[in-house]
Amino acid sequence: MAEEVKKETPAAFKVTIDNITIDVAPGTTILNAARSIGGDVAPPAMCYYSKLEGSGGKCRTCLVEVAAGSTADPRPMPKLVASCRTTVMDGMIVKNITSEKVTDARNGVVEFLLINHPLDCPICDQAGECHLQDLGYEHGKEGTRYQFARRTFKREDIGPYIQLHMTRCILCYRCTYVADQITNKRVHGIVDRGDHAAISTYISRAVDNDFSGNMIDVCPVGALTDRTFRFKNRVWFTKPVDAHRDCENPECCGKATLWLRGEEVFRVTARKDQWGEVQSFDGKPGWICNTCRFDKKETKDWTIEGQTLVARHSVIGANKYKKLEMPAETIKEVMNGRDPKLMMNIHNVSEVNNPNIQLSEIEGPAHSEDFNRSAEHVAGEGESTQWGMKK
Amino acid sequence: MAKKLLLDKAHVEGIRHYDVYRREGGYRSVEKALKMQPADIVEEVKKSGLRGRGGAGFPTGMKWSFLAKPEGVARYLVCNADESEPGTFKDRYLMEFIPHLLIEGMIVSSFALGSNTSYIYIRGEYDWITDILEEAIAEAKQNGWLGKNIQGSGFDCEMYVQRGAGAYICGEETALIESLEGKRGNPRIKPPFPAIKGLYDCPTVVNNVETLAAIVPIMNEGAEAYAAIGVGKSTGTKLISACGNINKPGIYEIDMTISVEEFIYSDEYCGGIPNGKKLKACIPGGSSVPILPANLLLTTAKGEKRLMNYESLSDGGFATGSMMGSGGFIVLDEDQCVVRHTYTLARFYRHESCGQCSPCREGTGWMEKILLNIEQGKGQMSDIDLLWDIQRKIEGNTICPLGDAAAWPVAAAIRHFRDEFEWHVLNPEKCLKENFGLRHYADPIHVPA
Ligand SMILES: Cc1cc2nc3c(=O)[nH]c(=O)nc-3n(C[C@H](O)[C@H](O)[C@H](O)COP(=O)(O)O)c2cc1C
Numbered sequence: 124m125a126e127e128v129k130k131e132t133p134a135a136f137k138v139t140i141d142n143i144t145i146d147v148a149p150g151t152t153i154l155n156a157a158r159s160i161g162g163d164v165a166p167p168a169m170c171y172y173s174k175l176e177g178s179g180g181k182c183r184t185c186l187v188e189v190a191a192g193s194t195a196d197p198r199p200m201p202k203l204v205a206s207c208r209t210t211v212m213d214g215m216i217v218k219n220i221t222s223e224k225v226t227d228a229r230n231g232v233v234e235f236l237l238i239n240h241p242l243d244c245p246i247c248d249q250a251g252e253c254h255l256q257d258l259g260y261e262h263g264k265e266g267t268r269y270q271f272a273r274r275t276f277k278r279e280d281i282g283p284y285i286q287l288h289m290t291r292c293i294l295c296y297r298c299t300y301v302a303d304q305i306t307n308k309r310v311h312g313i314v315d316r317g318d319h320a321a322i323s324t325y326i327s328r329a330v331d332n333d334f335s336g337n338m339i340d341v342c343p344v345g346a347l348t349d350r351t352f353r354f355k356n357r358v359w360f361t362k363p364v365d366a367h368r369d370c371e372n373p374e375c376c377g378k379a380t381l382w383l384r385g386e387e388v389f390r391v392t393a394r395k396d397q398w399g400e401v402q403s404f405d406g407k408p409g410w411i412c413n414t415c416r417f418d419k420k421e422t423k424d425w426t427i428e429g430q431t432l433v434a435r436h437s438v439i440g441a442n443k444y445k446k447l448e449m450p451a452e453t454i455k456e457v458m459n460g461r462d463p464k465l466m467m468n469i470h471n472v473s474e475v476n477n478p479n480i481q482l483s484e485i486e487g488p489a490h491s492e493d494f495n496r497s498a499e500h501v502a503g504e505g506e507s508t509q510w511g512m513k514k
Numbered sequence: 515m516a517k518k519l520l521l522d523k524a525h526v527e528g529i530r531h532y533d534v535y536r537r538e539g540g541y542r543s544v545e546k547a548l549k550m551q552p553a554d555i556v557e558e559v560k561k562s563g564l565r566g567r568g569g570a571g572f573p574t575g576m577k578w579s580f581l582a583k584p585e586g587v588a589r590y591l592v593c594n595a596d597e598s599e600p601g602t603f604k605d606r607y608l609m610e611f612i613p614h615l616l617i618e619g620m621i622v623s624s625f626a627l628g629s630n631t632s633y634i635y636i637r638g639e640y641d642w643i644t645d646i647l648e649e650a651i652a653e654a655k656q657n658g659w660l661g662k663n664i665q666g667s668g669f670d671c672e673m674y675v676q677r678g679a680g681a682y683i684c685g686e687e688t689a690l691i692e693s694l695e696g697k698r699g700n701p702r703i704k705p706p707f708p709a710i711k712g713l714y715d716c717p718t719v720v721n722n723v724e725t726l727a728a729i730v731p732i733m734n735e736g737a738e739a740y741a742a743i744g745v746g747k748s749t750g751t752k753l754i755s756a757c758g759n760i761n762k763p764g765i766y767e768i769d770m771t772i773s774v775e776e777f778i779y780s781d782e783y784c785g786g787i788p789n790g791k792k793l794k795a796c797i798p799g800g801s802s803v804p805i806l807p808a809n810l811l812l813t814t815a816k817g818e819k820r821l822m823n824y825e826s827l828s829d830g831g832f833a834t835g836s837m838m839g840s841g842g843f844i845v846l847d848e849d850q851c852v853v854r855h856t857y858t859l860a861r862f863y864r865h866e867s868c869g870q871c872s873p874c875r876e877g878t879g880w881m882e883k884i885l886l887n888i889e890q891g892k893g894q895m896s897d898i899d900l901l902w903d904i905q906r907k908i909e910g911n912t913i914c915p916l917g918d919a920a921a922w923p924v925a926a927a928i929r930h931f932r933d934e935f936e937w938h939v940l941n942p943e944k945c946l947k948e949n950f951g952l953r954h955y956a957d958p959i960h961v962p963a
């Protein structure tokens with residue numbers, strides 16, 4: 124039987140995404156095929172989460188154009204498809220960033236996601252590692268066409284560790300999948316429907332479960348935040364290090380990222396991969412238990428392995444790495460040698476976050492003295508480029 | 515007078531009850547079907563040309579032939595009686611007056627598809643019809659048409675009625691299945707289609723009430739005779755629920771050869787427009803299909819008379835045509851405001867969106883708010899283009915067709931009645947004063963003689 128199937132289906136499907144052709148295993152989704160190419164070819168995904176079964180298909184940010192369905196049936200698909208839930212066919216041709224239709228639709232989706240969003244990044248703990256921020260930066264407009272009052276909800280503590288800001292939620296459903304698949308009892312879910320739908324718990328029930336903290340990690344926005352970290356620090360001021368401990372909980376992977384400032388562990392999260400998802404170890408998602416996440420807040424609880432590679436291109440990466448390859452400066456060139464007037468690097472003028480302080484150069488955790496030095500703005504200590512990074 | 519296949523006996527005294535229904539020739543189709551091979555029944559339905567009456571008009575026989583039949587896995591037939599589309603109220607009539615017709619059609623269909631457990635998922639608000647159906651099912655069972663070993667054929671079939679809880683979206687077939695399973699009624703992401711993985715992950719066919727009832731005349735009269743009624747790919751008869759500004763609102767069983775003009779103006783059907791008013795516009799197939807101004811409604815862009823059938827109503831695509839949809843025929847006379855009307859629909863879709871996908875969840879609410887502004891004289895010219903852009907970005911980009919259904923009415927209203935939107939922007943005082951009185955304010959569109 125298995126033999127027969129093999130004869131009919133080739134071991135690998137050829138798929139072309141934005142003019143790059145690769146081989147992938149049958150059953151792979153377009154999104155995962157694109158991720159294996161990497162870079163800009165990978166569509167943004169706000170609701171899909173590879174470690175959560177059934178996720179995806181909802182946010183519509185990952186829409187792509189299928190210009191040819193397969194070698195056998197090369198007709199284009201009439202509508203854009205959600206790449207996270209559409210599997211590739213042999214000979215399929217997909218357009219992501221090379222499709223105007225996709226860009227147009229994606230801009231639309233981002234606008235829809237933002238019309239009711241509070242845009243309170245300056246006071247949001249997720250700022251700096253928020254997927255909606257990244258998405259808005261890339262696809263959003265500078266102004267809004269929405270002239271109405273934004274939808275708001277009351278803040279709610281759902282249990283001792285998690286705060287829910289429903290106003291920021293994009294209804295990606297990821298947290299409900301975590302609760303279904305990782306915790307042993309779901310007590311929260313989506314109530315009501317349409318634009319009045321909300322995440323909520325059963326009346327007077329708290330989310331209280333050994334693994335509930337992972338909901339914070341999967342939330343792409345600042346709707347679910349860590350109550351033990353609230354307003355303690357901006358994520359880009361803390362220094363992430365990989366660490367592990369022998370966790371008593373057999374389900375917990377015990378590998379985490381500690382976000383430090385000095386000897387102080389400000390927060391503990393699961394380790395994230397370049398797509399912002401929890402990393403897998405030995406093929407298993409590295410979820411961590413609430414004890415590791417909320418109770419082990421001293422460096423002595425952990426064995427520190429070294430600096431975390433922040434793979435996402437967000438502001439958390441700022442100042443954390445040296446020897447970054449910076450692209451050649453072109454703006455000066457096109458402006459006949461003049462410096463651009465309105466463009467500046469916020470870090471160059473910031474009192475608190477001087478680019479000359481390379482966190483990566485500091486042995487061990489960064490201390491407050493290291494940050495205080497930034498106020499002095501020591502001249503000549505390493506030249507910064509336009510973008511605040513050493514060449 | 516057109517031949518009636520479904521409602522022919524609907525007004526016979528006591529037809530709601532088994533004895534009368536049987537005496538009038540009921541359940542003959544089951545007797546006939548049980549002697550046939552299930553695959554041959556599917557062939558008959560294919561030959562009849564029957565198209566789904568739930569809205570999309572997909573050929574029923576073809577849908578049935580897609581049903582997967584893996585060994586040892588149950589198959590299900592589900593009747594979609596959620597009927598919640600504004601303007602559509604035909605299924606309700608059929609179930610209320612002649613419930614055994616649906617049950618008879620479902621028994622034949624269950625046999626053809628191999629479903630031993632079949633469900634009727636009924637709109638929650640139809641609570642009294644639930645009772646009528648349950649009584650009819652009990653009668654059918656007492657008389658050996660349901661249950662174990664039906665009429666000695668060896669075929670078992672149980673039938674259950676499940677009430678919805680007040681959500682239009684649960685009429686979408688995959689949301690219906692979720693709801694039937696006891697879950698939140700969110701549409702599923704397709705594929706897989708229900709024919710492969712439906713109720714309880716088993717192969718499932720979902721059909722509209724009228725579709726399943728039409729199986730009875732197809733079996734009784736034969737596929738050829740059924741296909742001979744109507745025209746082209748619009749075979750058989752169709753129930754139309756007519757409402758709005760007409761003299762005789764109600765349910766009409768038509769054969770699909772009559773013209774729209776005849777349907778509106780003849781005394782056999784809607785009986786014209788009350789108070790000598792002129793026809794302004796019409797939504798021919800339930801709230802989700804594009805609205806058409808009178809001239810395009812009565813004649814196609816090619817200048818031919820438009821007929822009450824699938825092909826003719828959609829002639830010209832969305833640029834100049836509409837759709838048969840679910841047969842909810844809504845007529846607007848010269849006093850009706852298209853902006854106000856579009857706002858009402860937008861409000862409905864915003865309220866009924868399940869909220870899973872961002873374009874539908876956020877876009878429907880946004881459109882509603884802008885439409886209300888325009889309607890109340892607070893709109894700007896740029897709002898009209900904004901509306902157009904929003905609907906364009908919803909359409910085709912969502913999980914289920916509710917997104918499209920919300921976008922189309924707005925698109926069609928702007929496409930055909932842009933000047934009326936502009937009038938609202940330019941005359942804020944007037945539209946505030948006169949609009950709520952539902953008085954005449956826009957030039958009625960000229961009706962071709
Ligand atoms: C939002 C939405 C609501 C729907 N409501 C109904 C309904 O109330 N009744 C119905 O028969 N079909 C409804 N449909 C269509 C069903 O999804 C499905 O196509 C139909 O039940 C198939 O039956 P048919 O092939 O007999 O037409 C709806 C579809 C959508 C997208």
Ligand code: SF4
Binds near residue numbers: 292294296322347
């Ligand atoms: S709270 Fe966060 S994870 Fe949960 S649905 Fe909202 S955005 Fe998604």
Ligand code: SF4
Binds near residue numbers: 683700872912916
């Ligand atoms: S289109 Fe609307 S109703 Fe359909 S799944 Fe998306 S949000 Fe729900």
Ligand code: FES
Binds near residue numbers: 169179182183
């Ligand atoms: S990531 Fe594909 S739809 Fe959200």
